[in-house]
Amino acid sequence: MSGRADVAVLTSGHDAADARLHRETAALQRRGLAVEVLALGASSDGPAGATVRTWKRGNPVQRAVHAASLPWRTRAGTVITLDPDMAFMTVLHRLLGPGRGRRIVADVHEDYAALLGDRAWARGIAGLLGRAWARLGSWAAARADLTVVADKHLLPAAPRRIVLSNNADLSFLPAPADPEPQPRAIYIGDIRSSRGLDAMIEAMRAAPSWTLDLVGRVSTAAARELLERVEADHDLGGRVRVHGQLPPRQAWQLAQGAWAGLLLLEDTPAFREAVPSKLYEYTAVGLAVVATPLPRVVELLQTWGNGVVCASAAEVAEQLRSWASSPTDLTSLHEAARSWRAGTPDEPTELAAFASAVKALSVKTSS
Structure with a gap:
């Protein structure tokens, strides 16, 4: 007791x-x-x-x-x-x-x-x-x-x-920071295929100038096997970093300086009607969001103006390569995210x- x-x-x-x-x-x-x-x-x-x-x-x-x-x-x-x-x-x-x-x-x-x-x-x-x-x-x-x-x-x-x-509690999140010189994406959440792991890895493979931080619990044997293959890959192993599950404040510190947050959920019955907390949190820390075309996520990104929608890993990779070649294209997305945060209560x-x-x-x- x-x-x-x-x-x-x-x-x-x-x-x-x-x-x-x-x-x-x-x-x-x-x-x-x-x-x-x-x-x-x-x-x-x-x-x-x-x-x-x-x-x-x-x-x-x-x-x-x-x-x-x-x-x-x-x-x-x-x-x-x-x-x-x-x-x-x-x-x-x-x-x-x-x-x-x-x-x-x-x-x-x-x-x-x-x-x-x-x-x-x-x-x-x-x-x-x-x-x-x-x-x-x-x-x-x-x-x-x-x-x-x-x-x-x-x-x-x-x-x-x-x-x-699942709105953002700003007390857990760092203030938006300027993007780092090198392109970097981040994913924070449960790590499994249905939440976009396979698509993220495929996109990283096709966007060689980008790195990716994965923060969260690796939830399935298939996900562990995939990440073991990534670690053994000479190219991807140095660009995809797996941090494991971290307390929220520590996890979101890793988002500072990133260019984009990835939200590549598959179109499953559970996700179709959901609004993931990551959408609010990526926005609150000033990131551009790359998301799959789930209806409610699309609606919010269109309202806030800080994201793009990609239907496949190939489209994600194409978008990342475009940003890498023209980083100023991200400026308006980052500004829209900062504007959203400025109008959001701390609690x-x-x-x-x-x-x-x-x-x-x-x-x-x-x-």
């Missing part, structure tokens, strides 16, 4: 370095709440000022056992869950009696069922089990004291629901509303 925190963030699948976890924790701390985080990875990567306890990532059975145990491992009166299995286990813990009186906040930041279409393992029995967990997680999230969703299309029928989109309005709502729940629990 831990000491009593006001709020505990529980996750069976997210690393302590997860950016949304950091943003939520910081917002709660700004309102005077003591927060503890129970997550995966290294405790040193957790949010500053929080009590952080971590575990190693396990297989699916170990994850299920871990999720079942986490509600017992905190004495906090209010808990925030970040995963479908975690939401279900926490609601079940309350229904069975031990967690009676505890307030539950379920953070649903992805369409769990649609996301399974992006997972190679989600076939056959594993896919059936995954879809069952997705349904149970959605059922539990709708029965939480507060359902937090990353987009308006998620769980629209939940009775106590607020939207917390997003939705994040402030989320933190205030959780504080109100916490006060009710303690009274």
Whole structure:
């Protein structure tokens, strides 16, 4: 058992370095709440000022056992869950009696069922089990004291629901910097094929004057194999750098001086309706954005004026080569990104509303 925190963030699948976890924790701390985080990875990567306890990532059975145990491992009166299995286990813990009186906040930041279409393992029995967990997680999230969703299309029928989109918390991001002399792109996020890894590597191969920094967890065996081949490639190995997952502030320091941020998501059911946090964050640090033609991403880039849309790796490479030969073509895109940042509050309005709502729940629990 831990000491009593006001709020505990529980996750069976997210690393302590997860950016949304950091943003939520910081917002709660700004309102005077003591927060503890129970997550995966290294405790040193957790949010500053929080009590952080971590575990190693396990297989699916170990994850299920871990999720079942986490509600017992905190004495906090209010808990925030970040995963479908975690939401279900926490609601079940309350229904069975031990967690009676505890307030539950379920953070649903992805369409769990649609996301399974992006997972190679989600076939056959594993896919059936995954879809069952997705349904149970959605059922539990709708029965939480507060359902937090990353987009308006998620769980629209939940009775106590607020939207917390993946907008940028500027306190985690450096100010825009002048581009470095040599062309450099950056990608920050989960590293896998469906999020553009193959396309990024192919584009780098065809744009030899560019370098690329990849920051994030390498999430699949196929991605690891690809990056091992890249490392062994005499040309690409020196131009593609893999940094692993880093806490948000450290990760975004690497964006300073880059020319462009890459957002090459495949057109999967989960991504088609989403607005990734990277779109806001690349823009907030003053980068041009190169994105695939997902409808909502295209709409925002057209509004903000700081990006281009490319339908293939070949088009990405062509755009990068064009910028390398004429860097001044990037000037208007960088200026548009800086203009967007100048008009953006340090703390997003939705994040402030989320933190205030959780504080109100916490006060009710303690009274």
